Amino acid sequence: MTSAVEEQVQEQHCSTRNNDIDNDVTDTSHTASKPRTHVRTVADLFVECLVNEGVKTMYGIPGEENIPLMEAIARDGRIRFILTRHEQGAGFMAATQAHLTGRPGVCLATLGPGALNLTLPVAQANASTVPLVAICAQGNVTRLYKESHQIVDLVSVFRPLTQWTSMVVEPASVPEMVRKAFSIAQRNRPGATCLILPEDVAEMPAPEDAHPLPLPDPMDFAPTEDTIVRAVDIIRSAKHPIILAGNGVARGHAENRLLELAEQLNVPVATTFEGKGVISDRIPLALGVVGFMRHDYENFAFDEADLIIAVGFSIQQFDPKKINPNDDKTIIHINTFIEDTDAHYSTALNIMGNIDATLKALIAALREHRITFGVSHPKIHELLTDEYDAYLHDDSFPMKPQRIVADTRRAMETDTDIALVDTGALKMWMARLYPTYYSNTCVIDNSLSTMAWTLPGAVSASLEHPGRPVLAVMGDGSFMMNVQEIETAVRVGARIVILVWVDEAYGLIKWKMDIHDGAHEYVDFNNPDVVALGMSFGAKGHLIESADELYPVLRAALRSGSGIDIIACPVDYSENMKLIDKLGEVDFSG
Structure with missing residues (x-):
């Protein structure tokens, strides 16, 4: 929360601003036909600073308290705002863009519940050393000291999840604070930062002499x-x-x-x-x-x-x-x-x-x-090659994980096609067996190990690399957690393929339960019709019904050049425990 001094300062600002507004209302009652001249606000200054940092795209959901910032973005016109269906989706899109480019991704949420929805992708970015700047609205400073509608102490919420979090309480501080947020996000250990902009501060007049700060030259430091x-x-x-x-x-x-x-x-x-x-x-x-x-x-x-x-x-x-x-x-x-x-x-x-x-x-x-x-x-190469090759022509159905991995690699015809791999049992199989030839072409979150990031992540990957095939590999558990972002993908014209490994369970937890005690419980569920659900959003849907269908369907989807494709592929995870048994028998002593 703000200090007593900050609260007093803001009360003074708000009092001045309210008097100005009252005067404006009185004056304009006699000149209603004259267009009002826009006064450059803190929100306008904030946007100028974002543009100065090279921000071209922002992902998020507006709220009442960030209307001044949204209006400033629209007035400026240099930042493309991608409206998402959940703040989680916005954060994952920004984080994936940052992962692929090395430049800070930017996401936006309103106060309270919107900001709280943003905490997961912010924490993911910070754990994975991905540069991210989160921007959250807040209620008027004059009511932050008390229990008030939708008010949460956002500085305290985001501080342990980020490299730095702070709230704007002084209009003149905006250039320094924005520069600091981006600087820290990209420093020696990259990560997430968060700036909180109260609604009343955003609407204040910007100081005439306040302008974005010049960007320093990148610093490279060599060892002694x-x-x-x-x-x-x-x-x-x-x-x-x-x-x-x-x-x-x-x-x-x-x-x-x-x-x-x-x-x-x-x-x-x-x-x-x-x-x-x-x-x-x-x-x-x-x-x-x-x-x-x-x-x-x-x-x-x-x-x-x-x-x-x-x-x-x-x-x-x-x-x-x-x-x-x-x-x-x-x-x-x-x-x-x-x-x-x-x-x-x-x-x-x-x-x-x-x-x-x-x-x-x-x-x-x-x-x-x-x-x-x-x-x-x-011998390590031999064992990996044997495991991969042994299932190239396995016709069993539901498909073995090894065959799905092999067919996925075959369908991703160029070495630079991008696969985003979600968390679940499939992550273990893709990480171990999917041949990869360039960095950032098989992206895996194994720091926070977040579920459901790849569908929204694929949207920003497609926008960042138009024309380059982008595949989100997901389990059915993670697919349902952010499925709403298919609508975003369709609306913004993204070109992605989503391959869903279907087993109607939280497969990785089931696997670990089986290792732990030879049994599992509370991990099975029922799915909707995945194909019909995807099609209801405007995507093309495909259900794999035999082992020889996956490769041609996936290859055609990746090369079609337009739209969103959802491919549901049943998987046989009985291979999970067979792998554990096999690894337990490997002997390198000879």
């Missing part, structure tokens, strides 16, 4: 020479190093440098779910993803490793206990921020700096010392 020397010494003493790559590699555009480091050292690279694609699966040194809930093939490479070179990794992407259960491995941490404390992620060296510049300096130093290893894990 002695830090690189220490890294080389640690690597020289290792016998079985391995590289762990996270989503920071893509954020820092360091994919090529990562490959160069791996080839220079001749060591394997495993990625997190969120780092999937930062090294092409066609590269022999690529091991695949690590972070599955059980000891997967890639984990055996970490079992043998004595050094982990973690590049762009944060512990929110998965529990480091999975790869360092005894905390006995040496870890070099390379990222733009220092990692949080974890008993299984004790770092011998933290290198904070531009990831691409850091890798470039490290590669040069390693080349000078002619350090190379020759660590390889052909």
